[in-house]
Amino acid sequence: MSRLRIGILMAVLVVLLAGCSNHQKGTEGSGTDPTEKVELHISAAASLTDALDDFKKTFEKEHENIELTFMYGGSGKLATSIDNGAPADVFLSASKKDMDTLEDKGLLDAGTRTDFTKNALVLIANEDSDSAVTSFDEINPSAFDHFVIGEPDSVPAGRYTKEVLEHLKLWGPLQDKLVLASDVRQVLTQVELGNADYGVVYSSDAFISDKVKVLAESDSSWHEPIVYPGAVLKDSEHTEEAQVFFDALQGEQGQEALAKYGFK
C-alpha cells in the first residue's frame, strides 16, 4: 500500500520535473534572453487598469523575457499590503500620500521614485440623466439623493474630491447624500447603473465609459495636484527588469498608452 503511494508520488515528481525542464528549454529556444523568464509583480492603482493592460501588450512584445502581472486596487490598500509584505516589484500609486508612506518606511528602491502621469477630476452623471449642471459649483445638494465618491481616507480620488467639495463649501451640505465607494471604479459602476445621481471620478475613468456623461471638470487649483508617483520597491528580486518596465512606462509608448485612456 505504502509502496504504491511512494510509486505514485515518484511518478508525479517525475512528471513535474519533466515539466520544469521542458519549460526552461522552451524559453531558451524562443527567447532572446538565455535566463529564465522574469515575472514582474506590479501593484497599480485601479484607475490605471485599462491603460496598463493596453501597455502590457506592447511592452511584453518588446521584452520577451519579462512577464507583467498586475495587481490592481485602491492605492491605500496596495500600500498597506506592500507594507505588510505582499510581493511587488513596482508600485504605481494614484496618490503622493501612499507613496510617501512607503518612502518613509524605507520600502522604496532609493532614487527610483518619479511622477509618471497626471489626471483630473470630473463630475459625471448617467447618460440618461437630465441634469443641467455644467460646473461643480452648480451642484445643488437638495435636488438629488445620492452622490458617490471614493472613500476619502483610503481612495485618493475620494480625498481629492473632498478637497474640491470643501473648497466649494459643498462638503457639509452634501454629507447626507454621500455614498462612499471602495475604489474609483465602483463610483463609475454605480453611476453607470443609474443608482447614484452624480459621481466624481478621474477623467481617465469617465473616458472609458460610454454609459456616463461628463458634466464638468474640476479646476486643478481646487485640489492638490493629481500626480501618479511610481517607484521600484526595495524588496524586489528583479530591480533591473522593474526599472526597465518603469522607464518604458515613462517613455514614448508608455505615455502614449496613458494618453489614449484620458491621462494627461
Add this chain to the structure above:
Amino acid sequence: MDLSPLWLSVKVAVISTVIVFVLGVFLAHLLAKRQFFGKSIVESLFLLPLVLPPTVVGFGLLILFGKKGWIGSWLLETFDIQVVFTWTAAVIASVVVSFPLMYQSASAAFDSLDNKLGDAARTMGATEWRVFRTITFPLAWPGLLAGLVLSFARGLGEFGATLMLAGYIPGKTDTIPMAIYFAVEAGKMEKASFWVIIITALGFSTILWLNWWSRRNLRRFASQKR
C-alpha cells in the same frame, strides 16, 4: 468609538435571519419528501449563492435591485422605494447569501423525519398545519436551529454583496465587516482590530452556544431513548 456598526450589523443579521428562517423552512418543507421533475435543479439554484463569489452575487443583486434593475425599477415606480444604498439592501444581501445554509439544514432535518408519525396523526384527523406545528416542526427543531444559527453568523459576516448593493454610508450602511474593510484600507489598524475582536467574539460565541446546545440535547435524546 462609534458603536453604530455593531447595532446595524445585529439589526441586519436578526431581520435577515427571521426572513431566511421562515422562507427556508417553508420551501424546505414544501419540497421535502416530494419528488418531481427538475427538483434537483431547483435545489441547486437555491444553493447557488453559497458557491458563487460575493462579487457575482452583488452584481446579480445590482442588476435586479438597481434603480434600472428589473425589481428595482418596479419598486421605484410603484412604491417610490429605492433599495440601493439603504440598510434594506444590506438585509437583502444577507438573506441571499445565508438562505442556502438555512435551506440545506432544514431540508436535511425534514428528510430525516419518520413519515409514520405524521401519518398516524392524519388518520386521527389532524390537519396538515397541526401535523406541522405539533409533530414535524418540534422533531426537526434541532436541525432547524443549526440552520438558524449558521444563517445568523453568515448574515453577520456578509460583506462583498453588501458593499456593492448598500454602498458604504457611515452611520447608515456601515456594518462591522464594512467598518473593518475601510479601516484597514485607511490604515486605521486600531479601529480595525477593535471591530475584528468584536465580530470574532460574536461569531465564536454563536457557534460555541450552538455546539453546547446540540450536545446537551443529543445527550438528553439518548437518555430518553433508554
